[in-house]
Amino acid sequence: MNTSTKSSISRELHPGHDYCDINVVLPSWFKLESGESLSAPQINIRIHGSAEHPAVIASGGISSGRIVADTPGEKGWWANIAGAGRAIDPDDFCIIAFDFLPNDGERARGITTADQAHALAYALDILKIDQLHAFVGASYGGMVALKFAAEFPERVKKLCVISASDKAHPAATAIRGIQRRVIEFATNNGNAAGGVNLARQLAMITYRSAEEFETRFSPNVPNKETDLFPVCEYLTARGRAYAMEPTRYLTLSHSIDLHRVAPERIKAETLMVGATTDSLVPIADVNRTALAIPGGRCLEINSIFGHDAFLKETAAIGAAITSVINESEQ
Structure with missing residues (x-):
């Protein structure tokens, strides 16, 4: 990872722990799809594990962010999935989590999943990460994962998308x-x-x-x-x-409601996961998206937790993620 461009990146280390916080300032030429410019053009990232490990992004609903795993004084929003001994283990993977745009106090209102994907791609450029081993996204994070894979098909090998589809219902x-x-x-x-x-x-x-x-x-x-x-x-x-x-x-x-993606553009090995009781993202939409992705597969989970199955069904969701990120290349 390169930190030489001082005007674009700052890093906060946490001695004695396996993570660091990185703030990437987006360039002046970065514009949203709406044509607006951000008043606070910065994407905030947390990385767990060694940069030498395969890079895996973990992203969730709109309330999630870079605090994906437990740290001293902080409860990770996906601590049952990301962390030591979990499905996404920092001993095996370089775990990347990020805060969605906009930052607090931001004036711009028209931000799309494409904007999130392009900001993230720029940050990965700055971090010298050419290709992700996997992008694991749930809910809004799953929408961003799909959009990233469609916009940058050569930059992600594997995709695990949970409780999300190609467009809002x-x-x-x-x-x-x-x-x-x-x-x-x-x-x-x-x-x-x-x-x-x-x-x-x-x-x-x-x-x-x-x-x-x-x-x-x-x-x-x-x-x-x-x-x-x-x-x-x-x-x-x-x-x-x-x-x-x-x-x-x-x-x-x-x-979320602006989200649209062309699934046929995705080249990553993809597993779509949906809960049969999800009223926000019906399982039929998850299946349809999987079928539209070349080689895409769909896993249906029976759960009483609806859309929140990605947070509550640790065993089933963890197994699904593991099946994607740990399996050998096809």
């Missing part, structure tokens, strides 16, 4: 559109954080399945002390616990 766009309008309404009335809180509550309903809600919250009777139904208390707590800058939430939510 209209029913999912409808729900996200309501979420965005809730935030905009709340912002216009002086309570942007409250809007994000409510949008997150609505999102949580779509992330899980009716089967899980039935199992978890029955009998459906209100709490005698609060007069709230247990499922409503759960959603309220999830909304309060969530912290994302409103403009960033709006941008990333919109980016």
